[in-house]
Amino acid sequence: MYYASAKHARTYRNVTKGHRYPPRTLATLFLLTADRGLWRHWRRAVTKQGVDWEIKIPRPGFDPDACCLEKAALSLACRDHPQVTLHDLADCTAYPTQLILLVLRALLIARGEGKPP
Secondary structure, three states: OOOOOOHHHHHHHHHHHOOOOOOOHHHHHHHHOOOHHHHHHHHHHHOOOEEOOOOOOOOOOOOOOHHHHHHHHHHHHHHOOOOOHHHHOOOOOOOHHHHHHHHHHHHHHHOOOOOOO
């Protein structure tokens, strides 16, 4: 499986270990754990049911890559509020290759095709 780093792989495995999250939640967690600052922000919102997007957490300033990952995660989690379009994904300045690979892996996880470790 493609990860952003070894730390990302460890964090994702630790977060999902012992839980039976649905594929979309696993995909969301995959994206949120890919960036250290993003994960520090959202980890308090993770429950046994998934991510509580309504929780009020002071929002730090994220770097552009973390913002892109967060928008992709939110788009996967909340069908009614898509944050990312195909146009966005095609923009190589907004979504460099490394982020596209993470988003693609998350899409496969959400489809049940990307086997979580």
